[in-house]
Amino acid sequence: PDYLVMLLLYGFPAVLFEHFAMPAALDGYRRHGVTVAGGSTAFYSMFLAEQRKDPARKVVPSLRLLAGGGAPKPPEIYHAVVREMGCGLTHGYGMTEVPMITMGSPDDTAENLATTEGRPPEGMEIRVTAEDGTPLPTGVDGEVRLRGEAVCRGYLDPSQNAAAFDRDGFLITGDVGHLTASGHLVLTGRLKDIIIRKGENISAKEIEDLLHRHPGVGDAAVVGLPDPARGERVCAVVEQPPGAAPLTLEEVTAYLRAQGLSVHKLPEQLELVDALPRNETLHKVLKYKLRERFTADRASRPPGPTAQASGLSGVSGVSGPGVV
The missing domain is CATH 3.30.300.30 (ANL, C-terminal domain)
Incomplete structure (x- = not known):
């Protein structure tokens, strides 16, 4: 939905693929001079794999930015895209209940682009809490909770809402992370991805x-x-x-x-x-x-x-x- 809104607001063209597969999709990217592409971490990896087949030739000459979200982005993927593909990479964080939580910006530092999910847009509140909902200070890992205009109002099954929102109206994401001093969000995992050994x-x-x-x-x-x-x-x-x-x-x-x-x-x-x-x-x-x-x-x-x-x-x- 974020990309659709941008298309409608600013009127820039887009190339739509009925089915994305490499390397067949590359012809469409090159023919239309695509400048921004992406999708998620898996897509970044697919572009990198094609670039590595012929390192001396830019896989999509017009490409200036890969952008996406939907899955964790290892810092090494960011550095490899910049180094090998010669373009930028901005990554964001969202979910079905909140399509836009944070997004990297092309003017962020390389360190922030590689290691964080970016900053929230205007109107999005991010609270990092202990298990009981107590807010935690900057730099301390806790559960990520969200409140703002982009957060869904609830579920079609109202019985699910009590467990999904805390007493202050913040959506409980189940993700674990912390905020930096600059307001960037660092995700370190999900509660169910924390292994207790x-x-x-x-x-x-x-x-x-x-x-x-x-x-x-x-x-x-x-x-x-x-x-x-x-x-x-x-x-x-x-x-x-x-x-x-x-x-x-x-x-x-x-x-x-x-x-x-x-x-x-x-x-x-x-x-x-x-x-x-x-x-x-x-x-x-x-x-x-x-x-x-x-x-x-x-x-x-x-x-x-x-x-x-x-x-x-x-x-x-x-x-x-x-x-x-």
Whole structure:
């Protein structure tokens, strides 16, 4: 809806694709001289993959900006787009109940564009709170709550409203993050993406951002799986680029340690997949499917440090003793 409003307000042209697929879509972008494109993190990655086929030739010569939202954006994706595609990238944060929460601006600093979701538009209030709704200070992680003209008034089923809004009328998002001194929002995960391992809170996004820097990782999702001894264990599910040598759990944990990740946050299970499961609109990774798949798969595996599994476009599973 945000892009439709801009089209109607300012009258600039748009190129519509009945079905987006690479590399077939590139001809349309080039023929019409598209200057702004995007969609979500998965789309940025698809543009990058095409650019890397011929680094010396700009994949869409007219392109000056990729823009989108709908899924977490690892900082490395931002830096790769700017460095390899020679254009900018602005990313935003929204949801069905609130289409525009924050958006990066082309005049933001590179640091803010890489590591934040941007700032809220006029009329949008963002409150970061403790679990009981108490507001937290700048820089402290908590639950993100929203109030403003763009927030929906409620649900068609009124019984859902009591749990969705707090006593001050703020929508409870279930997302975790903090505000910076400049008013930019940093998302660090979702409440259900916080893995609680032996009483310690672990951010899945922190691990995912580090994994995206590894040359043998095309995309990654980190989930918590039930574990009788630890409550939850950390499972990294990795989609590798074509031709990459299969990663091992030992290689992944050594890399993450070299990147400065604390020992208690290291993955205890690695799953390699041909393709992460995604929805059909913004290609957002469906983590619940990964949790369901690998929870069931683990229960059926024989004991031992390694095992093979089938499904999800050819999965290989590697697990180890992890950390204590």
